[in-house]
Amino acid sequence: MTKFQYFGLIFLYFVINLEASSAFKCDFQVTEEFFYDYYTCIITAESYEIKEVHLPENSDDDVSMISITLQSLGMTEAEFPFCQRFPDLKKVYISGITSVDENLFQQCSNLIEVGITSAYLEELPEKLFANNLGLKTLNITKSMLKTLPEGIFASNINLFTLIFDGNEIVDLPTNIFKSLTSLDKLSLRNNKIKQLNPVWFKDLEKLDDLFLSNNKISELPKNVFNNLRNLDTLRIDNNQLVTIHSDSFGSNRTLTIMEFDNNKINAIDEKTFDKLQVVLLSTMKNICIDDILIQDKTKLSRCFENYQPR
Structure with missing residues (x-):
């Protein structure tokens, strides 16, 4: 075996193992919510690879909700193409991430609910939810956010519930909620807000509940x-x-x-x-x-x- 062949085999082995270790795999669990089944994906910092078990009577087309738990990891759509894999995906719950790529939910055209909790984000990309026109509920709690980009909700005119409890928010951009004319509930509890800006609430004529506690x-x-x-x-x-x-x-x-x-x-x-x-x-x-x-x-x-x- 020549030196080039030897290094070629090492490179091939490395590529195969890298691909295997970063593959998007789920432990399929049958849990019903409104007649839908969902995947629970538990991914730790030690390994992305989780044993995948498919039940014969279910397919990816049946999945409407997934839950992903990570520890000390960033998250990108390239690494976790869940919206390509589950065409009818409606709900995503994520915890433990340290960063998010702006394209994470780009192909999730059917999403109606997103939950992110116990994360270490500090900031979110401005176009993170730009393609989620049907999004109705967004809950980002205990994730160390200090503020939000002014245009982050520009496309989310159907948002009904918005929760940012337990973050580090001190202030928000003036027109942060301008497009949310359908919003019914807004919760900013357990943050560090010192002053309220009247412009924040100017366009929220349908708001029913406002929580500013703590x-x-x-x-x-x-x-x-x-x-x-x-x-x-x-x-x-x-x-x-x-x-x-x-x-x-x-x-x-x-x-x-x-x-x-x-x-x-x-x-x-x-x-x-x-x-x-x-x-x-x-x-x-x-x-x-x-x-x-x-x-x-x-x-x-x-x-x-x-x-x-x-």
């Missing part, structure tokens, strides 16, 4: 919730609010549940409740009021007396 918000700007004409529930507990001004709500008339527990509230504008149809108001552990589920506004008299217009 941030560092110290003030509600004028007209910040003015355009949320369908808003029913506002949770902004565990922040640093001192004063509640009526002009923060503008012409909003739909709010029925408001939660302000664990703030520093010492004053409330009595006019706040002139237009709002609040049924349940929770204000535990504040300065001027410490009560839960207030329906009798006379309990807020001390807060009303302390109020000074801005």
Whole structure:
């Protein structure tokens, strides 16, 4: 055997093993959700290769949901072409990744739900969901995100539920939610937001639930919730609010549940409740009021007396 033949065999062996170790393989488990079966793919940092077991009565065309768990790995569509393999894929859940390629979901034209959790991302590509026009639910939690690209939701006009709980978000681009005119629920709990920008919510006329709990918000700007004409529930507990001004709500008339527990509230504008149809108001552990589920506004008299217009 010549030296060239020897090195050629070594190279061929390396290529074959590399291809095998990076192959996209799944442990097929029959789990039904709305009459669909889904794959569970558990991939660790030690190996991409997982034994694959196909059941004879199922095919890739039957798969509508997959769950992928990784540890300390990036993730690209080239390495994990799940949208090519599963043509009817509708739901993807991923955890443990350290980065995502902007083409990861590019061929997933049927996706309606994406969940990413316990990741180490800090940022997302702006065009990550550009081809997912039917996306309805996006849940990215506990993933260390600090902000979001301004155009990341430009194509996702059908988004209904958007959750970014448990990240490191301090601020967001001004027009971040501009295209989300169908959004029903927005949750930014457990982040580090200090200031709310009224423009964030300007186009969310169908928003029903807004959760801002466990941030560092110290003030509600004028007209910040003015355009949320369908808003029913506002949770902004565990922040640093001192004063509640009526002009923060503008012409909003739909709010029925408001939660302000664990703030520093010492004053409330009595006019706040002139237009709002609040049924349940929770204000535990504040300065001027410490009560839960207030329906009798006379309990807020001390807060009303302390109020000074801005």
